[in-house]
Amino acid sequence: MLKISTAPHLNAPQSTQSIMRDVIIALIPAGIVSVCVFGLSALIVILTSVAGCVAIEYFACKKLLHCPPTTWDLSAIVTGLLLAYNLPAGFPIWMTLIGCLVAVGLTKMTYGGIGKNIFNPALAGRVFLFISFPVEMTTWPRPHLFDFMNTDMQTGATTLGILKHLDAETSATALTHGSTSEQLPDYLNMFIGNIGGSLGEISTLALLLGFIYMLYRKIISWHIPVYYVGTFFVLTSIHWLITQSPQAEILTHLLSGGLMLGAIFMATDYTTSPMSKQGRIIFAVGCGILTYIIRFYSPYPEGVSFAILIMNGFVPLIDKISVPRVFGVRRKQW
Amino acid sequence: MTDKPKTFPIGGIHIDKHKITSHKPIIDAGLPEFVYIPIKQHIGAPAKIMVKIGDKVKVGTLLADADGIVSSDIHSSVSGEVVKIDDIVNVDAYYSTMIVIKVEGDEYEASIDTTPSVIKKITAEKEDIIKIIRSSGIVGMGGAGYPTPIKAAIPEGKKVDTLILNGIECEAYLTADDRLMVEHSEEIVIGAQILAKALGVKNIVIAIDENKPEAIKKMQKASAEYKQISVIVCESKYPQGAEKQLIKTITGREVPSRKLPIDVKCIVQNVGTTFAVYEAVQKHKPLFERIVTVSGDDTAENPQNFRVRVGTPASFLIKKVTKHPSKISKVIFGGAMMGLSAVNMEAPITKLTSGILLFNTKDADKPRDSACIRCARCADICPMGLQPFAIATALRNHNLDDLPKLHTMDCIECGSCSYICPARIPLLDFCKLGKLEVRKSLKK
Numbered sequence: 001m002l003k004i005s006t007a008p009h010l011n012a013p014q015s016t017q018s019i020m021r022d023v024i025i026a027l028i029p030a031g032i033v034s035v036c037v038f039g040l041s042a043l044i045v046i047l048t049s050v051a052g053c054v055a056i057e058y059f060a061c062k063k064l065l066h067c068p069p070t071t072w073d074l075s076a077i078v079t080g081l082l083l084a085y086n087l088p089a090g091f092p093i094w095m096t097l098i099g100c101l102v103a104v105g106l107t108k109m110t111y112g113g114i115g116k117n118i119f120n121p122a123l124a125g126r127v128f129l130f131i132s133f134p135v136e137m138t139t140w141p142r143p144h145l146f147d148f149m150n151t152d153m154q155t156g157a158t159t160l161g162i163l164k165h166l167d168a169e170t171s172a173t174a175l176t177h178g179s180t181s182e183q184l185p186d187y188l189n190m191f192i193g194n195i196g197g198s199l200g201e202i203s204t205l206a207l208l209l210g211f212i213y214m215l216y217r218k219i220i221s222w223h224i225p226v227y228y229v230g231t232f233f234v235l236t237s238i239h240w241l242i243t244q245s246p247q248a249e250i251l252t253h254l255l256s257g258g259l260m261l262g263a264i265f266m267a268t269d270y271t272t273s274p275m276s277k278q279g280r281i282i283f284a285v286g287c288g289i290l291t292y293i294i295r296f297y298s299p300y301p302e303g304v305s306f307a308i309l310i311m312n313g314f315v316p317l318i319d320k321i322s323v324p325r326v327f328g329v330r331r332k333q334w
Numbered sequence: 335m336t337d338k339p340k341t342f343p344i345g346g347i348h349i350d351k352h353k354i355t356s357h358k359p360i361i362d363a364g365l366p367e368f369v370y371i372p373i374k375q376h377i378g379a380p381a382k383i384m385v386k387i388g389d390k391v392k393v394g395t396l397l398a399d400a401d402g403i404v405s406s407d408i409h410s411s412v413s414g415e416v417v418k419i420d421d422i423v424n425v426d427a428y429y430s431t432m433i434v435i436k437v438e439g440d441e442y443e444a445s446i447d448t449t450p451s452v453i454k455k456i457t458a459e460k461e462d463i464i465k466i467i468r469s470s471g472i473v474g475m476g477g478a479g480y481p482t483p484i485k486a487a488i489p490e491g492k493k494v495d496t497l498i499l500n501g502i503e504c505e506a507y508l509t510a511d512d513r514l515m516v517e518h519s520e521e522i523v524i525g526a527q528i529l530a531k532a533l534g535v536k537n538i539v540i541a542i543d544e545n546k547p548e549a550i551k552k553m554q555k556a557s558a559e560y561k562q563i564s565v566i567v568c569e570s571k572y573p574q575g576a577e578k579q580l581i582k583t584i585t586g587r588e589v590p591s592r593k594l595p596i597d598v599k600c601i602v603q604n605v606g607t608t609f610a611v612y613e614a615v616q617k618h619k620p621l622f623e624r625i626v627t628v629s630g631d632d633t634a635e636n637p638q639n640f641r642v643r644v645g646t647p648a649s650f651l652i653k654k655v656t657k658h659p660s661k662i663s664k665v666i667f668g669g670a671m672m673g674l675s676a677v678n679m680e681a682p683i684t685k686l687t688s689g690i691l692l693f694n695t696k697d698a699d700k701p702r703d704s705a706c707i708r709c710a711r712c713a714d715i716c717p718m719g720l721q722p723f724a725i726a727t728a729l730r731n732h733n734l735d736d737l738p739k740l741h742t743m744d745c746i747e748c749g750s751c752s753y754i755c756p757a758r759i760p761l762l763d764f765c766k767l768g769k770l771e772v773r774k775s776l777k778k
Contacts, residue, residue, distance in 0.1 A: 009673065
């Protein structure tokens with residue numbers, strides 16, 4: 001007996017599972033840096049978060065949705081990693097698990113699982129924790145490069161936290177003489193990640209490596225990260241040119257905080273970003289503008305999670321207005 | 335040719351080409367015991383049967399006559415006796431009327447010139463050419479099966495300035511057109527001039543994709559002495575050989591939605607069809623044989639390009655390329671992207687069968703589909719700029735009114751969307767279903 005099927009009889013090598021696997025590989029460098037900088041306490045957060053997300057997805061499939069578990073598409077691991085990367089080292093285990101519950105349970109599975117959620121699960125989990133446990137979420141252990149058993153729970157501020165509280169008069173001294181209690185790290189440390197902050201966001205170098213890997217494997221296109229960071233760069237530069245404020249010090253903004261992690265790994269999430277090239281550009285520019293507004297005109301030093309979550313909400317609308325041009329049809333009617 | 339290969343601007347995919355047989359010369363497949371000749375091997379009405387059981391026929395004898403303009407003549411591909419005229423299960427599992435001939439010897443109709451000489455001088459007049467093409471049963475051999483005489487004459491009020499020869503074989507595995515261009519470049523160039531004469535156009539473009547360096551060289555050499563013929567190299571991207579994409583690539587003109595190539599002053603003919611036109615006009619040979627690639631990765635020990643008589647059962651060819659047919663678990667008529675999966679190996683080769691592909695069990699199985707992850711690959715690669723995921727969603731949610739707005743009817747059914755989907759959603763099936771729904775609603 002011959003097997004029959006409809007055309008085409010070939011399939012591209014990439015599957016959902018292989019895509020998720022590649023994203024996980026792209027996330028590994030940032031994880032390694034976080035463990036190098038914060039020691040075991042970082043590893044514990046990562047493992048808890050991944051295990052929590054996978055377990056919650058498994059039970060949601062089995063007990064609530066009564067469908068075959070989608071564990072093997074590996075997307076829960078990606079969510080778990082991204083959630084962990086948005087938490088500070090030494091974050092309490094039970095709080096991490098609550099984050100997992102909000103991320104996978106509430107944001108992803110209640111909508112029907114992979115591909116159906118409106119908001120980025122990891123970001124929703126992070127914002128929930130941020131609002132519920134503001135103290136724990138802003139307790140940043142100091143970086144101790146290669147001190148793996150570091151138990152010194154002395155905490156400091158994140159780079160953007162320092163930047164936020166600089167003002168124009170004291171800035172010059174703050175940067176050069178360290179007259180304030182906290183000092184901005186130098187660019188090299190910011191680039192390799194030897195700074196305070198959430199696990200995954202500290203090392204721009206590691207995130208860029210992941211970005212290059214995903215581009216090489218054709219997992220994402222360059223549009224969202226470049227337009228996102230580009231928009232933010234332009235707005236912050238204009239702000240700096242007009243005000244000369246040290247708070248608008250552009251390199252510090254690019255190299256620290258969640259911008260790179262958000263632009264490369266969160267804003268590019270397939271499910272919560274638009275489907276057309278044009279739409280993705282609108283989305284990324286929107287993220288850039290919102291990040292700028294929140295970082296400069298709100299009490300928060302960080303704006304990436306809120307910016308992306310807000311733009312996630314606009315995705316259905318963007319999808320409606322950014323339909324690609326059909327071959328042989330002149331664009332007129334939208 | 336130092337120019338960068340040309341291509342179309344929207345979408346497209348790069349598939350693994352599996353062109354295993356590109357260096358295998360065309361060989362004669364020989365004669366089977368019986369041939370099964372369907373009376374419908376084209377778009378349009380089935381031909382009217384002109385023979386009865388017991389009739390003796392020769393190679394090239396008219397078996398069935400075209401029934402109207404959109405139809406085509408069917409000729410005998412062998413000499414022998416008509417033993418059966420019946421409805422027989424065809425490749426697609428549907429019954430179709432076939433004329434079964436028991437092969438006896440190999441005697442050609444006297445009018446057919448069987449000498450190997452190439453006749454360059456075109457003596458036939460414009461009207462004669464179209465008549466000969468019609469009476470030779472020539473149809474578009476790229477797969478569509480549109481009767482060629484309709485495309486060889488220009489309807490009143492239309493103008494054509496470019497004849498494009500489609501030498502692009504962008505499908506996986508197939509090398510039939512490739513080999514034809516390598517071995518019969520001169521005949522194809524003459525065939526092109528015959529078609530140009532019938533159309534009254536000067537400018538002829540031969541489009542070949544870049545993965546056929548030998549064919550490009552041969553066609554350039556054969557057309558060198560003619561100023562009006564140019565060879566253009568295209569990128570080997572899928573679906574580069576699709577008519578609308580090819581016209582856009584060559585001329586920059588975009589065939590408007592729901593319109594025909596002639597509306598942008600172009601006519602596209604497959605190189606196989608052009609070769610058949612040469613043979614019909616210069617050698618008085620009707621279309622009763624074609625080149626068929628029989629290939630497979632590990633299922634065919636000896637993949638080949640065969641010259642095959644129409645009506646030859648696929649099993650006859652399969653036996654020639656493998657000693658272990660038990661390994662075969664899927665047989666595809668045509669290319670791996672658009673081909674038809676056969677229900678049985680006995681189905682006959684027709685004028686449109688460009689290849690027989692043999693898949694093993696592993697390749698035959700289609701992976702299970704999972705949820706759409708909104709990666710948008712289907713929309714990114716659709717050569718028509720459609721959004722297959724949206725068409726699938728509209729059908730799943732029964733929003734049938736959305737289908738025309740999504741330009742479902744513009745789908746060229748190339749299958750790129752199903753190919754690329756990481757969740758393995760059969761998007762092409764949804765698009766085809768969507769087209770049916772749109773047609774249904776138009777009839778209401």
